[in-house]
Amino acid sequence: MKSWRTVVLPPLLAIVFALVLSSIALLISGADPLRAFGTMGAQLFKGTTAVDTVNLATVYYIAGLAVAIGFQMNLFNIGVEGQYRFAAVVAAIVGGALRLPPVLHMLVILLVAVFAGAFYALLPAILKVTRGVSEVITTIMLNSIVFGIVAFLINPDQFGVLHGNNVATEEIDSSGWIPGIPLGGAGTLFGAVLLALLLGVGYWFMLNRTRFGFELKASGESPTAAAAGGVSAKKMTMTAMLLSGAVAGLIAMPELLGRDHEYAMTATQGYGFIGIAVALLGRNHPAGIALGALLWAFLDKSAVSLEQIQVPREIATIIQGTIVLSVVVAYEIVKRADLAAEQRRVGRAGRNGSPASVSEGGAV
């Protein structure tokens, strides 16, 4: 039975703990924690920060979903980072080369990204299934390989174009863009927010309503019980890994199709790793991941304001790090507290305070 305590309390505790810890850091550096947090909070309502936060959270959300799919199956897909960058560069090159009518162009690019992401996850999946090689190792290695691949593909000798000092892929025609949602002075929301929402709903539906989702959770929890129930662990590993890679392929799309329209050497990296943190924060739940992504993006975006009051913006990084660490700890603490409460409850159960006997469903 999941009580509200097990669900809500841990992240709340974690955030409080993270705030306390970063307050200490702030005090050490001679700043006023309240003022710092106040400035960060107020920043949300200035300029385009709110919209920027949502836009960034969109990216983080997709990354979190990609990681969470792996987590459901007990796969630690660290390779989301490599998969999304590979997919981004391939999709940008294909998108830049194609001349297609609007909408179709965009869909083709998204499709290419999905397949490229899945393709980059294929090797770890095959190695895991056939040889039992840990996906952690293989995907970490593929993460470093992707640096070379991106640099190679963007090189002007291959598919790159030189813009002043920067090389990037050829710009995608406007027919391939995902149009933004203008909100006047507040900025422009990525159209891909809808894509992320769709993915979240799809993820929820898949997990809770489909046979595939059931099998995924079952083999994630107990491969042996799943096997006895007719679920092939190998097949599920393969599918989960590829699906995780496919979703990872979409991570760069909000920015690529909504803002940059080309993939440059200088494009932001590290979304894959943030995805891991966000998935942990959200406990693999679609809504939890959304909240985690928003919080993370907010901390990233509002950290800039700290410099106005002469506080190092790294304080935001400290908050982020402590939140992830403490959320893991907090879940464990609350879980144990619940367990103890359950024990006491069982202890009191039964007639006149005596423990329930075996015949009443009590014992081992």
Place this chain on the structure above:
Amino acid sequence: MTDPEPVVELSGITKRFPGVVANSDVHLSVRAGEVHAVCGENGAGKSTLMKILYGMQQPDEGTISINGEPVKLRNPQDAIKAGIGMVHQHFMLADNLTVKENVLLGAEALHGIGKKARSVLEGFAEQTGLHADLDLLVERLGVADRQRVEIVKVLYRGARIVILDEPTAVLVPQEVDALFETVREMQRQGFTFIFISHKLDEVRAIADSVTVIRRGTTVGTVDPKTVSSRELAEMMVGSALPSPETRESTVTERDILRVAGLRLDAEGTERALLKNISLTVHAGEVLGIAGVEGNGQTELVEAIMGMRKATSGSVELVDADGTVHDLTKLGTLARRETGIGYIAEDRTRHGLLLNQPLWSNRILGYQTRQPVSSGRLINRQAAREDTERIVEQYDVRTPSVDVPSGALSGGNQQKLIVGRELSGNPLLLIASHPTRGVDVGAQALIWEQIRTARREGLAVLLVSADLDELIGLSDTIRVMLRGELVSEADPATVTPTELGSAMTGAATEEDV
């Protein structure tokens, strides 16, 4: 209890787990130099009690005294310091280390790792009858020698009180005799043994006194020489023994399961785990497979279920219309879909998702079938309703179907599984140790349900280590030895003793 100074005294021990009271108000008093058996059914709470005595778990209530001194055992190190050693049922040895290394590992501080350690070790090896070369890798040793290594391990750490947790479960009869020799010899040297078992004949053969545990609490301590096995058994189950007897025969001529020439090799080798298995189960028949555990029963069941790929041979299932389904090449799910229900021998590993609610467990194995699934989509509502039906019909004691299955007691978990595997009217039920570790009430209910289904034409393949259950439920018994079906017995006439000797190969004695 004439001796005023017990070496181990447990009083009022109570231990609760979520949803479970494993021990409640347990009293145990062991005198110096005796072999004290702790006896009880599977799941009665013996293991928990021993874990408490060995410091692996802390009691919620109660006190422990060693040599008259009250002690707090927070971890096994504390227990070792107090002179208690434990030989686990499942050996805790590193296969890729030698005998000496295994014993010394973690105890280097006692005698170092050099000559001195070796001579101490040799002394203990002599005492326990371990004749293997101390520099041999443990993986080369047989089961009996491994057990001796375990005993040497605890002696080396200074134990004077040795807990043997179901030591005979893995041994063949001759090895059991040898072990008992060793135990008696050591007893003369002043060691005290606590012997955990549910096998009454062994308890009577070795123990000086017996404490019976039932439903997590001590029933009493008796002298095994003054009580009969039957009296002991009734102490264990708490009432007159339930009878698994099947009254009238319902066997028909209609084949349901046909297995022919089944062979299964151990992975990557030519060593056969199963060879030349042929059997037929008819509608309305319970075919019992008897055998000492580890003689291929698990493999047979898993090969029929498709969880292991048979090397050769065929498996066929005939449905009510007489259509023959060749299962040989199918996967587990497809085999289940043709109408096989499967009660796995280890319910927590193979039968249940412990963190998932009961209704979700109802879906496992049925994720493609009505009513819980439409093939691709899961029907939660129907799954909940059908789980409620099972809870009702099979008397599963649970507050609701949203409880994670891990919170239920073993008996209730098993009732849920039996209910699940009998839903959708299967043609064949494969039941591995269906009542292992469940309480008497659940046992009677499970037997009754199997009997009812059999009367309606269900074919049952029953694997069990409980000879009374086998003889009582089966219409035909086949004996399995070293991966082969060696003989057949008629449950109407065979006695447990006869069956037991057939299982150990006494009839067909030969070298491996």
